[in-house]
Amino acid sequence: METESDQHAASTDVISSAAHAARLVMLDTMDEKIRYACETLGEPSTSDVLAFLVTYGVVTNPKRERAAVAEKVGKWREERGLGDTGDLPRLSVKMLAELDGRKEADAAAEAEPQGDETDTPTGEITETAEAANPAKRKSPEGSRGFYLVAFMSLLVSVDTSWRFFGEKLGITNVYERAAMFAVVEVALIACGFAMRAEIRSPKGKPGPARLILWALCAASGYMAFDLAGPVSGLARVTLGPVLGVVMLHLALGIELRHTRARVTTWSRVSRELKERFLSRLGLGDDERDALARTRDRAARRAAHLARASWFTPFRKTRLDRALRAANAAHDDRMRARLMAELAAVQHADELRRLDLASPWSDSLSNSLKFLKR
Incomplete structure (x- = not known):
């Protein structure tokens, strides 16, 4: 049974259709x-206009x-700055859902690994990428300041060389001394x-130039x-070639201590x-905190203090302090650990009287089984 609103809507549609006709x-x-x-349609497509005209018997x-209707519709949309939809139909909710489903399917297909990629080992891919794109070391920030220092x-080192060549080596000719005195500084640079x-090469090591430096x-x-003795000489060395080498290291992006890729014997010994x-x-490093x-x-x-003899110095005081430090009175875990430690210490003499099975018999039987295969 139609309601009053439905009847009103139907009558409105009839009046509107009659007005359009x-x-x-x-x-x-x-x-x-x-x-x-x-x-009348607002922003119609060619299909919408054709359907409207067919409804009222115009087409x-x-x-x-x-073709003629599409040309007129395109001109009308162009006059109003609307995009040309051509002959594309109006997208409905069903069509939008289908497009979303296709998009998700395409994304899932792209996410799946290809056969050629899965067959290639990861190590080879990494090595190839590293070989193709070697790591580039950037110059450190503030390199101009490092160069200046x-x-x-080097001016201090140059002064030392100039005086040494003149006073110690006896080269008094100015031109001869000028041609020879800066050999150390030029070699440093x-x-x-x-x-x-060498650092920026694929090897990534300073090479023999470090030893020469x-x-x-x-x-x-x-x-x-x-030239200047131990005191003044130390100042000349520190403020001269040593400082210059350090600044060159920083300015040229060279690490003072280069991390070697391979593990040497001395590194293993020092780590152990x-x-x-x-x-x-x-x-x-057993994943415990300090407490x-x-x-x-x-x-x-x-x-151990609980099992110690009465002659142990300050046994009672040390035992009380250890119990408070262990928090055995309030921590169940520490109390259980204390009891386990005490039980192990108390019954340590019983270890030698335990009747255990020989491990060699099982090893012998396993060896015989292996030989029979």
């Missing part, structure tokens, strides 16, 4: 009728008159650039000490000694 009859040309349809053969420090080139520093130090030293101090380590050591110490 009367208006179309009053128009003379096809161009005017198409424009009226466009103005009887849509296929034949589509390096130049100023050349070694710095050579180290920079420090050898030249040693030679300049000898000249400074021989460091780990043993930290373990002796109770600072091994847990302190309480564990206190619980172990309390267990």
Whole structure:
């Protein structure tokens, strides 16, 4: 049963349809009728205008008159600055849902790894990428300041060389001394650039230029000490070639201590000694914080003091302090750890009386089974 609102809407549609039909009859040309349809529909497409004209009997053969209608609709939209939709139909909710589904399917297909890519090992891809794109080391920020300080420090080294060549080597001719005295400083600069080139190469190591650089520093130090003595010579060396080399390292982007890729014997020995030293101090990396380590050591110490003899100095005081440090009275975990430590210490003598199965019999049977295969 229709409601009053439905009846009102139906009557409104009938009146509107009659008005459109009367208006179309009053128009003379096809161009005017198409424009009226466009103005009535708002932003219509060619299909919308054809459907409107077919509804009111203006167009009887849509296929034949589509081209003419499309031209008029395009001109009308162009006059109003609207985009040309051509013959594209109006997108409905169903069509939008289908387009979204296709988009998600395409995204899922692109996310799946290709066969050629999965067959290639990861290590080879990484090595190829690294070989194709070698790591470039950028010059550190403030390199101009480093260059300035390096130049100023080389002036100190130049003064030392000038005086050494004149006073110690006896080269009094000014032109001869000028041609020879700066050989160390020029060699320092050349070694710095050579180290920079080696660092930026695929090897990534400073190379032999580093040894030559420090050898030249040693030679300049000898000249400074021989010329000015130990005190003034130390100042000349520190503010001269050593400072210049350090500034060149920073300015040219060269690390003072280059991290080697391969693990040497000395690095393994030093790492092992460091780990043993930290373990002796109770600072091994076992995922415990400082409080847990302190309480564990206190619980172990309390267990041993509880079993200690009465002649142990300050046994009672030390035991009380260890129990408080372990927080055994309030922490269930520490109390259980203390009891376990105490039980292990108390029954340590029973270890030698335990009747255990021989591990060699199982090993012998396993070896025989392996030989029978």
